[in-house]
Amino acid sequence: MNLPEKLSPEQVRQFNDEGFVIVPDVFDPADLEPIRQAMERMIDEKVQELHADGKLENLHEELDFDRRVAAIHRDSKENGEAILRAIEGRSGGGVNAPEIFDVIVHDKLIDACADILGTQEVVASSVYRVRPKLPNIGRGNVPWHQDSGYFQKHCDKSMIITCWIPLVDATVENGCMQILPKTHQGEVALHHTGGNQGFFVIRDEDLPDDPRKSVAAECPRGGVVFMTNRTPHCSTPNTSDHVRWSLDLRYQAIDAPNNIGLMPTKITKRGRPDAAFSKKVQIACYPPDADFVVRSVTDPSSVTTYDEYVQRRQTYEQITGGPVGTNRWPALATAE
Ligand SMILES: O=C(O)CCC(=O)C(=O)O
Structure with missing residues (x-):
């Protein structure tokens, strides 16, 4: 089956070299209406x-x-x-509205992820966020982190793409992300707990490069910022007069650790897999949330329907008590 290529080879190269690529025209603005x-x-x-x-x-x-x-x-x-x-x-784990599901499974987005992953067997993660960043209040300012800081250690080397999708033009003024380029090939940096609103945080001195080398990831509505799970990023205050709305969604190849087909009966309330269980099965990069197939050429019947997606997410939420971090990082206070 020949699916269309969404990204140019240059864009894929940029993603691999820089740790991110901003593609301004993945969607027509009407797709996001x-x-x-x-x-x-x-x-x-x-x-x-x-x-x-x-x-x-x-x-x-x-x-x-x-x-x-x-x-x-x-x-x-x-x-x-x-x-x-x-x-x-x-x-903060994202609402289950059908309109969100429609974006998560949108062919234009999955085509782009498939280009980056080099496979048409693609899994989406329930780790997604809807972020209304309000002007002039601190809420929504996210400290420096790598998404892998939130994932299980055995997934540090797996590729999980974050697709950051603004619903309004994202600018420096309204608090777009800042990204530290070319720093995604190394180890996951030391994160600490205790950032604002419970976010994990990499202190400036633990970043893989000088934060002054970061670039502002401005992106028009209809565009997508694609980033790796080891790309350090943060987001800055919204000093505009309007809300900076965005979604961030995550995708991986089906052969990266996932919990497709598993029900989370062995996940503890803290969101950590029970030890005996984790010896028997591969544990997902983020076990408290459900992963689901969004494209499969080898087994199209495995592609998740909206009803299955809602049911799976709800089951995970009931058992794990909702999203929690899975990595055990030290607290900021004890490190200082
Ligand atoms: O939307 C933001 O401001 C931050 C997003 C972010 O940190 C993420 O998607 O991991």
Whole structure:
């Protein structure tokens, strides 16, 4: 089966050499309209609920997707946070809306990942995030890290692609990511727990290069920033007047460690696999969340449907209590 090539050889080379590539035209902006509208509906439902409960007076119905939550958050942090929690999903683990699934399995995106991975056997991870980064509050500023800092150590050398997808043009002003190029071939750096909002953090002195060499990953709506799991990155404050909306999704080849077909009965509440179990089966890079097949030429019947995806994610959430980090890193305080 000949599937179209989405990326040029030059773009794939850039990904491999630099640890990332920004592709400005993976989607037509219209492809992302359903997810924007789904987010708008979610916001509106929560706003109406808060209003009906007598907690919120000004509905800010005149404001669009990029501004409404920010205005409500300014009026009342409590209401703003309630809306953000509803959109981000449990523990920040991403809502299960069909419109998100449609982006995760979108052919244009999977074509690009298949080009990078060099295979048409592609698995997506339930480790994905919806990130509404509000202007001028610290929430959503992510410290330096490699995604592998959150994954199991035995996956350090596996390729897991992060696809960072802005739903508005991402700029330095609204807090796009900063990426440290050409530093993804080495070991996973020392991370610490205790960053803001519970994020893991690499201290500047532990970064594989001078953070002043980082580049701003500005990306228009419709574009995607593709990064490796060992590419150090962070994101900076949103100093604009609107919300920087983005999604980050993750993909790997099916032969990288995954939990396809496994039910998480052997994952402990802390999200760590039980020791006896992990000797018998290959443990996924991020065991607390479900992986699922998004493309398979050798076994098309294994490609996950929306209903299977929802069921699998819900089962994992019930058993593991939602996403948690799996790596045991030291706490910031004890290191200083
Ligand atoms: O969206 C951001 O600001 C940060 C994203 C990030 O750190 C990630 O996708 O791993």
